[in-house]
Amino acid sequence: MFKVKSFLIKLAILPLLAFGIGASADETCMSPYMAKIVGQEDFVYVWTLGKEGLGDEQDKLVTIDVNPASPDYGQVVHTLSVGGRNEAHHSGFSDDRRFLWAGGLDTNKIFIFDVHSDPARPKLHKTVDDFVAKSGGVVGPHTFYALAGRMMITGLSNNKDHGGRTAMVEYSNQGNYIATHWHPTDQDLRGAEKTGKYADGYGYDVRVLPRRNAMFTSSFTGWTNFMMDFGTMLSDGEAMKRFGNTAVMWDLHTRKPKKVFDMPGAPLEIRCAWKPNNNYCFTSTALTSQIWLMYEDAGGEWQAQAVGDIGDPSKIPLPVDISITSDDNGLWVQTFMDGKTRYFDISDPFAPKQVYEKVIGSQVNMISQSWDGKRAYFTSSLLDNWDKKGDQDEQFFKAYTWDGEELNLEFAVDFKAEKLGSAHQMRFGAYGLYGLKRPYEVKSLVADAR
Amino acid sequence: MRLSSSILWLLGLLIFSSPSAAEQSGRQGVYLAPGWGKLSFKAPDPGSYYLPVMQRSTGGKLIATDGQQVDLADLLQDKVTLLSFIYRTCDDVNGCPLSTMVLRTVASRMGKEPDLAEELRLVTVSFDPLNDTPAAMADYEKAIADGIGLDWHFLTSESDEKIEPILEAYEQFVVRDVSSVDGKGKFSHILRVYLIDQRSQIRNIYNLSFLHPDILVNDVKTLMMEHLPESLAKRI
Numbered sequence: 001m002f003k004v005k006s007f008l009i010k011l012a013i014l015p016l017l018a019f020g021i022g023a024s025a026d027e028t029c030m031s032p033y034m035a036k037i038v039g040q041e042d043f044v045y046v047w048t049l050g051k052e053g054l055g056d057e058q059d060k061l062v063t064i065d066v067n068p069a070s071p072d073y074g075q076v077v078h079t080l081s082v083g084g085r086n087e088a089h090h091s092g093f094s095d096d097r098r099f100l101w102a103g104g105l106d107t108n109k110i111f112i113f114d115v116h117s118d119p120a121r122p123k124l125h126k127t128v129d130d131f132v133a134k135s136g137g138v139v140g141p142h143t144f145y146a147l148a149g150r151m152m153i154t155g156l157s158n159n160k161d162h163g164g165r166t167a168m169v170e171y172s173n174q175g176n177y178i179a180t181h182w183h184p185t186d187q188d189l190r191g192a193e194k195t196g197k198y199a200d201g202y203g204y205d206v207r208v209l210p211r212r213n214a215m216f217t218s219s220f221t222g223w224t225n226f227m228m229d230f231g232t233m234l235s236d237g238e239a240m241k242r243f244g245n246t247a248v249m250w251d252l253h254t255r256k257p258k259k260v261f262d263m264p265g266a267p268l269e270i271r272c273a274w275k276p277n278n279n280y281c282f283t284s285t286a287l288t289s290q291i292w293l294m295y296e297d298a299g300g301e302w303q304a305q306a307v308g309d310i311g312d313p314s315k316i317p318l319p320v321d322i323s324i325t326s327d328d329n330g331l332w333v334q335t336f337m338d339g340k341t342r343y344f345d346i347s348d349p350f351a352p353k354q355v356y357e358k359v360i361g362s363q364v365n366m367i368s369q370s371w372d373g374k375r376a377y378f379t380s381s382l383l384d385n386w387d388k389k390g391d392q393d394e395q396f397f398k399a400y401t402w403d404g405e406e407l408n409l410e411f412a413v414d415f416k417a418e419k420l421g422s423a424h425q426m427r428f429g430a431y432g433l434y435g436l437k438r439p440y441e442v443k444s445l446v447a448d449a450r
Numbered sequence: 451m452r453l454s455s456s457i458l459w460l461l462g463l464l465i466f467s468s469p470s471a472a473e474q475s476g477r478q479g480v481y482l483a484p485g486w487g488k489l490s491f492k493a494p495d496p497g498s499y500y501l502p503v504m505q506r507s508t509g510g511k512l513i514a515t516d517g518q519q520v521d522l523a524d525l526l527q528d529k530v531t532l533l534s535f536i537y538r539t540c541d542d543v544n545g546c547p548l549s550t551m552v553l554r555t556v557a558s559r560m561g562k563e564p565d566l567a568e569e570l571r572l573v574t575v576s577f578d579p580l581n582d583t584p585a586a587m588a589d590y591e592k593a594i595a596d597g598i599g600l601d602w603h604f605l606t607s608e609s610d611e612k613i614e615p616i617l618e619a620y621e622q623f624v625v626r627d628v629s630s631v632d633g634k635g636k637f638s639h640i641l642r643v644y645l646i647d648q649r650s651q652i653r654n655i656y657n658l659s660f661l662h663p664d665i666l667v668n669d670v671k672t673l674m675m676e677h678l679p680e681s682l683a684k685r686i
Contacts, residue, residue, distance in 0.1 A: 095657070096621070096623060096640060148642070148655045148656060148657040148659070148660070149504065149621065149642065149655035149657075150504065150655070170502070172504050172505055173621055174505065174621075176505060178502050178503070178504055179502040210659035210660065211484070211490055211491075211659075212490065212491060213491040251494065251499075253493075253494055253499070253660065253665065254494045254498065254499035255499075256499065435625075
């Protein structure tokens with residue numbers, strides 16, 4: 001726990017506190033309740049799936065030094081295995097950014113890492129292993145989204161039928177259960193307005209717009225599907241019917257669902273705009289390959305609308321992670337099947353235009369971009385049983401710079417060659433968040449200034 | 451300057467803010483927290499929602515403005531309490547002045563409903579015992595709460611060592627800013643206000659986004675309604 005007596009740790013949080021706690025896949029997609037790194041990040045923490053036959057086969061938090069001024073630049077500087085495989089997936093910082101919460105979709109364990117005591121060497125602070133029981137049957141802790149003094153955790157499934165009906169679960173920053181918020185269904189809309197055909201009760205991601213007292217959730221699929229072999233599932237007609245077709249707008253303060261929107265084809269990551277008057281959020285549908293916009297209309301009503309295609313939807317490119325730029329003008333979209341990242345101009349949010357694409361690898365899932373948009377990091381893994389097979393199952397972390405026209409590869413870490421596992425979600429760390437001085441001299445200010 | 455560039459690494463838009471941060475984010479002008487203006491949405495009606503228990507509150511030895519020792523735990527029971535941690539000389543417009551202004555506005559509004567006002571307590575605790583002596587807090591109380599007619603306690607402590615366990619229990623992170631002019635007069639801190647129910651349980655934590663009188667008043671009334679007979683609750 002935090003020890004105020006420690007002068008060093010007092011210093012450690014100084015910059016964080018001076019400029020506040022104000023953010024998830026990346027620096028531009030984090031909770032607005034969280035401090036952000038707007039300059040050069042020192043580390044990327046990669047929540048990594050253990051892989052049978054590879055290294056210690058355990059899930060692990062991999063720390064990569066990404067500061068070009070560091071003598072360890074481009075190197076894995078630390079790994080922390082958590083014991084066994086849990087289907088490591090997503091992670092998120094607490095609102096004070098001192099702890100990183102990371103979930104296992106299969107075992108339902110939540111690992112809380114201390115990243116502030118020594119940002120280069122995270123420590124396992126606490127493990128929550130009663131998530132299902134405490135939450136009343138929620139399975140598959142997915143998104144970890146910081147709210148004031150607490151963590152909102154989205155579930156993907158339930159322990160009754162292991163299908164897609166699920167809930168959001170609130171925990172205190174200390175790791176104690178607070179409440180469960182079930183998604184609205186046809187059987188129990190919980191006061192929400194059903195605006196279309198569906199109210200499936202599925203869940204996936206969560207984001208908020210505090211200035212509008214609005215919270216948004218998307219929908220994926222249950223444990224039975226996300227743990228199934230991808231090829232087997234694709235050929236199983238019944239399984240393919242069990243994907244979410246909804247997004248929900250909630251009252252953030254009361255946690256009550258307000259509107260259920262039809263959004264066919266599994267809407268996944270949600271990214272909300274930053275500018276004070278840009279009252280809208282994007283998501284993309286995995287199976288139907290569309291960009292959707294949830295927006296507040298002139299009458300103050302929330303609406304949802306498909307605003308563009310991603311690649312050729314008939315080929316099912318499978319869009320996965322997305323990332324909005326901090327100026328609300330750009331949206332990175334990864335398509336897993338062709339291993340591409342695509343950059344959309346979203347200056348008109350109702351008419352996104354793809355202006356760039358690049359193949360990152362045989363498969364690609366997550367992206368984390370810096371607040372200034374000049375650096376972008378990519379990882380490869382989707383789900384253990386959904387990743388490609390054989391030589392096509394590349395597992396990597398790749399660091400690029402972006403000059404506005406081209407992504408340039410700076411370095412890559414081969415997670416197979418390094419016997420680490422399958423690389424999934426990334427989070428940024430920095431000494432400066434906690435007032436700590438870097439243990440090396442930054443000889444040039446160029447790194448900070450760019 | 452090197453120091454400036456390192457500080458500019460960090461941008462916190464919502465709990466703390468600064469013009470430079472606002473400009474860096476592409477926003478124009480000085481960012482003022484929602485609490486300073488009209489709430490941009492209608493606060494949910496009292497009693498129309500439930501605030502789940504987050505955790506038990508924590509006590510600790512503090513000092514009142516008359517120099518008498520008090521246990522914070524004694525002030526966090528029987529009534530609904532709004533608890534804030536401040537330092538008297540804080541000049542961050544979105545910091546302590548904001549929380550004090552919001553509490554004062556809540557007190558003023560609740561004061562118009564005396565029956566309800568009796569069931570509300572405000573507690574303001576300084577984390578700067580060096581400068582915020584009991585006498586100084588008495589002056590602060592007079593400036594802030596004189597004539598407000600509400601059960602409002604202004605507390606300080608004997609030393610940093612005495613207040614630290616309380617701050618730690620509330621995860622109220624406070625750092626004396628050694629880089630300030632005299633090295634002891636400024637703090638960096640997370641802005642949080644705690645809503646505590648009649649059973650000493652924390653029911654909400656407010657940061658910059660939701661620290662607004664409209665929301666606090668309705669949350670306070672929501673907790674009060676839990677303890678009133680239905681006939682009386684309807685009057686709220």
